[in-house]
Amino acid sequence: MSQIKKGAALNYTSIILTNIVGLLLTPFIIKKLGDAEFGLYSLIGAFVGYISILDLGLGNTVVRFVAKYRAEKDKEGEENFLATTMIIYAFISTCVIIIGTICYLNIESIFEDSLTPDQINSAKIMFAILVFTLTVGLPAGTFEATCYGYEQFVFPKIAKILHYVVRSLMVVGLLLWGGKAVALVILDASMNLILFGVMIYFVLARLKVKFKLHNFSKRLLKKIFGYSLWIFVFALVGQFQWRVGQLVLGVMTDPTIVAIFAVGVMLGTYYGAFSTAISGVFLPRATQMTVTNASPKELTDMMIKIGRLSFIVLMFILSAFILFGEQFIFLWVGESYKDSWVIALIIMFAYTLPLVQAFGNSILEAQNKLSFKAIIYLVFLILGTIFGGYLAKYYGAIGMIAGTVTGWLIVQN
Template sequence: MNQLKFGIYLSYASLFVTNIINLILTPFIMRNLGQSAFGLYMLIGAFVGYIAVLDFGLSNTTVRFVAMYRAKNDKRGEENFLFSTFIIYSIISTIILIVGSIIFINLENIFRNSLTIKEIELAKVMFLILFINLALTMPMNLFKGIISGYERFVFPRVLTIARILLRAIVIFILLSLGYKAIAIVIVDAIFNVIIMLISILYVFLKLDVRLRLHSLNMSIFKEIFSYSSLIFISVVVDQLYWRIGHLVLGIIASTSEVAIFAIGMVLGQYFITFSTAISGVFLPKITRMVFKDASGEELTDLLIKTGRIQFLILGLVLGGFILFGEKFILLWAGPGYEISWLIALIVMIPLLVVLTQTIGISILQAKNMHGFRAVAYLCISIINVLISIYLAKLYGSIGAAVGTTLSLILGNIIAMNIYYHVKVRLNIPRFYLEMSKGLLISFIGSIAIGAILLFIPGDSWITLIIQCFIYFIIYILTMWFFGMNNYEKRMFLNEFNKIKGKF
């Protein structure tokens, strides 16, 4: 329980550190690289992200199966499973090298209509470093899955925080000395290798886990792929959702357009991480509940409880961004990125609904019922690609963002809620009824009251901080008196008293 509790705390600590560091480091990188080079850096990162999906969902598969073997106290089965998975990862690394080499050879043909010769040469170097590093570190996902399956949430999150801080320091020094995008790529590659080695040592020495082949049972491979293949489709879909705009704009527009779109989507990704910090640590617990035949209403209770907490946090972020996001981007990214606020907002508003249900994904994985989600998302993603290409040609980065949002609404909200209710037996009407009790009206009310703060004159960071702080107070008071239920108030007071007691 302490691992779960502190895992959530450290998840938010990691989010806080990550977001603060990125808020400081990203504009520093943009100004040092320039809009064009920054867009190129984001474009190649998106390209490599598509190769990264060759993980085939094995990381999540490892978490689920390790938790299952531990629940059965089957050490022999666990070791056999892990050895089999390691073999699969070794094959995947080889495939990545082959696929990456083919793409590397054809990069010039892919981007010849949108990138200059100099940009293409720089893109080749960055891509080469990234895909080779990806092939070397891909097996790390196995060890990350083992650590999560053993419900050790503290160590990986401490490691993540350390990596974030050290990476920021090194990049800041290198860019200050005049190094450019290549230096950032090399730093990330080195840190990936270091993190992989530390994770491997932790699994073998601390957790005393072994990878042993006790018997060559082909049914294990079949079971692994029957589960992971569906997660793989989901991962592909996520890549299409969040990175297709980068590629479309990179091919039909310019690196500057990619940079503008990328900033808006990065802010949307920050928004997403606030919900996954909670849901990510619940998969082992949900797996145990499923194996103990928890009812649909019991799982709905968990969905509601976590969903309301997620709404409380996400509502604060979204409300503040609606009011002050445009001013923030102007101060943070500088002139030329004003449209990024609208791009982020187009995506974040429907995400508020989607992200209150992230526990539902863990429930599907635990029940091995994520097949529909994978297939439905894949179909919607294909539509997303077609819509994004069409709209991007007409409206540029705004069109690409609208394509992503339409996919979110059709796939994540409409299709999935029907499936949750009909097949998974989650009580979705009760979920929305409980979610709307107090929270929705308080959220809208806090924004209406907070709009008064827009009349405070000034376009400086000090003015923005003052506005955000006052809005934070308005939001907390509005939610406390009109939004939060007794359970949430008790939880808040308990945590506040614990923190107060330490001082």
């Protein structure tokens, strides 16, 4: 079995495991933390998510360029590119520290109307830990991306599955021991640092990849940012899709509403993950097809093949969730989270078609043709977020997601 097939299989294993464990673990976490603290935990994670976009799209850029250099058998170019990327990440990590410090000093003023003094203190601690992890994690992400550029999907996928299993078991133990949200953040940070070390070892010791600066080329920098800029814009789109609602609700309402919204969004992202498990492993292949000048028919045939499989999987999940989702939510986290079902359902309906067409984005990434699409998506999602904030005044979490999705639907049509 090829690395791509194994990677897709492991993606589905990871998704099924993540969904099952997540479905079992989430009500346990909510019960142990309480609605308010779980909402606070979700809110700070979303807040830090905005700083994570300082990655500037370099993760996908590494996959694309490493695959390109390998297709061209240009080892020196690959080494020089990776070394240049690490220099860029050193600058980015410095920016993360500066911006994180500014945000840390202003957390109290941002959330003074929605959080209690004790919640603000906990928020500051969690924020500081998450920013530190992000500072290390952004450059460390280069190593995982390098694995994918080499079409080595098996090791990183297995490592991440093991990481998730161990982390989940430790979360249970920690909460039974009496740990709270801050303890969960410390655990996550520790586990992530271990995972970063494992990825670095595999790339350097097993794949024998070298990071060597042969020359510092402004032309290469221009190519990197010319490509990554639009991946960065799509990262902004991702933030407006999934995280901005939590932040807006966190400022306007209270952590309990944020918790309801977070659960609905979590179920919506589980839905999307089943599709991206297939399309996500095909960026290196799309890049190689582009480099070797594959015909439009070959690219279209590949897109149809992947889209058909994604559609079958998504329709099965969507049908089941329409029929049994509300009852499931009541049994899973309680009747107070009934709005989470509506939120998840809105997301699923809105994103089915884009998910089926996801390989088209991989082709656009490989051909560096994302600019127009990225700008349009960002503009309308910002407008959708503003509309969602307005609706949230009257309809709470459901209004927030309805506004966000409206912007997305306008883009699609």
